[in-house]
Amino acid sequence: MWRRYLLWFAHEHVDFRHAEINSILSLFKIPIKFIEKPCLEKPYWIVELPSEDCAKKIASRSVLMKNCIELWSRAKSIDQLHINLRKSLQNTTSKWIFENVECAEHICPKELIDVCCSPNSSFKIEVETFCKHFSIQEKLDKIEEFTYLPLKGSVKLKNPDITLSYLEFYGVNPNNVPEQPYDLFFGKWISEGQRDLIRFHSLKKRKFIGNTSMDAQLAIVMANQAQIAPGHIVIDPFVGSGSLLIAAAHFGAYVWGSDIDYMMLHGRTRPTRVGQKVRSKEESIKNNLKQYGTESKYIDILVSDFSLPLWRDGVKFDAMITDPPYGVREPTEKIGIERNNYTLSEEHLTNHIPSKVEYGLPHIYSDLLNFAARHLEMNGRLVCWFPVIRADYQDEQLPSHPCLKLIANSEQILTKLTARRLLTYEKICDDVSSVTVDPSSGVPNFRDKYFAIGEETRRERKERRAEEIATYAAVKARLGNEVT
Amino acid sequence: MKLITHNMLTSKCLKGVVTGYPLAINATDIKVKEVDFNPEFISRVIPKLDWEVLWVAADSIGHSDGLPRSLENKYDENEEFLKKAHKVLLEVEVEEGHLTCPESGRQFPISKGIPNMLLNEAEVQ
Numbered sequence A: 001m002w003r004r005y006l007l008w009f010a011h012e013h014v015d016f017r018h019a020e021i022n023s024i025l026s027l028f029k030i031p032i033k034f035i036e037k038p039c040l041e042k043p044y045w046i047v048e049l050p051s052e053d054c055a056k057k058i059a060s061r062s063v064l065m066k067n068c069i070e071l072w073s074r075a076k077s078i079d080q081l082h083i084n085l086r087k088s089l090q091n092t093t094s095k096w097i098f099e100n101v102e103c104a105e106h107i108c109p110k111e112l113i114d115v116c117c118s119p120n121s122s123f124k125i126e127v128e129t130f131c132k133h134f135s136i137q138e139k140l141d142k143i144e145e146f147t148y149l150p151l152k153g154s155v156k157l158k159n160p161d162i163t164l165s166y167l168e169f170y171g172v173n174p175n176n177v178p179e180q181p182y183d184l185f186f187g188k189w190i191s192e193g194q195r196d197l198i199r200f201h202s203l204k205k206r207k208f209i210g211n212t213s214m215d216a217q218l219a220i221v222m223a224n225q226a227q228i229a230p231g232h233i234v235i236d237p238f239v240g241s242g243s244l245l246i247a248a249a250h251f252g253a254y255v256w257g258s259d260i261d262y263m264m265l266h267g268r269t270r271p272t273r274v275g276q277k278v279r280s281k282e283e284s285i286k287n288n289l290k291q292y293g294t295e296s297k298y299i300d301i302l303v304s305d306f307s308l309p310l311w312r313d314g315v316k317f318d319a320m321i322t323d324p325p326y327g328v329r330e331p332t333e334k335i336g337i338e339r340n341n342y343t344l345s346e347e348h349l350t351n352h353i354p355s356k357v358e359y360g361l362p363h364i365y366s367d368l369l370n371f372a373a374r375h376l377e378m379n380g381r382l383v384c385w386f387p388v389i390r391a392d393y394q395d396e397q398l399p400s401h402p403c404l405k406l407i408a409n410s411e412q413i414l415t416k417l418t419a420r421r422l423l424t425y426e427k428i429c430d431d432v433s434s435v436t437v438d439p440s441s442g443v444p445n446f447r448d449k450y451f452a453i454g455e456e457t458r459r460e461r462k463e464r465r466a467e468e469i470a471t472y473a474a475v476k477a478r479l480g481n482e483v484t
Numbered sequence B: 001m002k003l004i005t006h007n008m009l010t011s012k013c014l015k016g017v018v019t020g021y022p023l024a025i026n027a028t029d030i031k032v033k034e035v036d037f038n039p040e041f042i043s044r045v046i047p048k049l050d051w052e053v054l055w056v057a058a059d060s061i062g063h064s065d066g067l068p069r070s071l072e073n074k075y076d077e078n079e080e081f082l083k084k085a086h087k088v089l090l091e092v093e094v095e096e097g098h099l100t101c102p103e104s105g106r107q108f109p110i111s112k113g114i115p116n117m118l119l120n121e122a123e124v125q
Helices: A014-028 A052-061 A078-090 A110-114 A136-144 A196-200 A216-225 A243-250 A285-291 A361-375 A446-483 B039-048 B051-060 B079-091
Strands: A003-009 A044-049 A065-075 A123-130 A162-169 A183-192 A233-236 A254-259 A298-303 A317-322 A333-335 A356-358 A376-389 A404-413 A418-427 B024-032 B092-100 B107-111
Touching: A003 A052, A003 A183, A014 A052, A014 A216, A014 A404, A014 A418, A044 A052, A052 A065, A052 A183, A065 A078, A065 A110, A065 A162, A078 A110, A078 A183, A123 A136, A136 A162, A196 A216, A216 A243, A216 A376, A216 A404, A216 A418, A233 A243, A243 A254, A243 A285, A243 A317, A285 A298, A317 A361, A361 A376, A361 A404, A361 A418, A376 A446, B024 B051, B039 B079, B051 B079, B079 B092
Parallel strands: A123 A162, A233 A254, A233 A317, A254 A298, A317 A376
Antiparallel strands: A003 A044, A003 A065, A065 A183, A162 A183, A333 A356, A376 A418, A404 A418, B024 B092, B092 B107
């Protein structure tokens, strides 16, 4: 029998929720049925899954999901919840009953509750409220309401055999919290998502970070969307300080990285942390993996220019995850020189630092997609960020390639005007023979627009402020005149 | 740099170089570091490699002891072999030295285990 579950999410990165969970479902080949259409305003999904094991597998990967609960009762008011649960104790049909579809009153089969009532299983009840705070006493009062449940085991607060969860949902607007909850749930706690990884991988405690190191949570979302699995080989061609490799290695992948920035890979750039004068000798991507216990997943880091070929034909990676430079905080550069017929004398060759020229975003993305088409395994995934000006954004701007299918596209808002989109492509065709993406196609140059828009609004803002001050002064002067 | 990486690298970035493979290794400092043995991974990665190139590379830096020159049929069932392959692929590290392009002779330095495959601006014109 399929079981009914409540998947409870953290209410952040909402636009990534479907993309992450869908990737995990397809990775483990788990079918899912939605009992209620998911809604972005609600941090929960009500679904049916074939087994508890499936629910646990999802929880073992998802960083956006807080926890997963086997649903016993759901109602729109506190009284109704208890009525439903009491009715459940009589429900011997082995099926879920919908008494009233409008009010979404769900009555579970009796067996679900019965298996938890053995005198040998210790238990506890947890109360969680979303968007409203309650004192411990108030929560205890809520727990006391459940005394009619035939739980025969002893209460144990630390590591009980069974944890029962009671959730009250008061909406997502903290400025308008209702007296009574909108939605209530009760059930058996199954598993926790990977929220703890956010703290474990936190940049605050990481040895080696750069100015644009990826936030731990988003790096894990990326690894999930790339469907990284143990033993995979993964590459990040714009590796920087290697944040994405940490997430990939956490899920068991063996990792390569390359970057044009020699100083970064050797941990010799100016320190990123406030107050740090010099980088310590231990700062490196390898030591980052060591810090998280995945050192054996480190393969190699290379200094190389992504605009030029590096890998042997036929080298295939299982996944690529990368965050290319956008040209704002990190420069978009490749080796080159504007002058013609430039030569270097023999004596200058050693320790020579090559000059760089602009490597525009359209070129970077066309190279990236061509590389993915050539060097990904069939059905392998490319997960990368793409910066956009929000007002101008259109789906047609996104880079595309005939061998790659866009699977997911989620927006993270960066500023009032800009955002970046996490794009997930899957390789659907192996015949790359000569298909190359034209760099002049669609992709706009983010940097030019970023600064053009920024400056305009800055000037506008200044003018507006000046006007406001002038009006204020005029009003004040007039009032002053009237008084005298 | 590990030999698994060497097996996949070329110097095709250079103008006029067609295959740029395999690169010759000239090592001045080699370390052997212990890495967790994962037989599934090794069996999975071997078909992706050019075994002959791996053997020659291992031999050139003095680490081909006991490594067969060609792959036997059921190598994935031979744990002793997989352990040897594991050592050569993941544990032997070229810390200092350089890689040489087989066609042009251009050298790419390796320092602190990180190969520098960058060209200079005169070479990309």
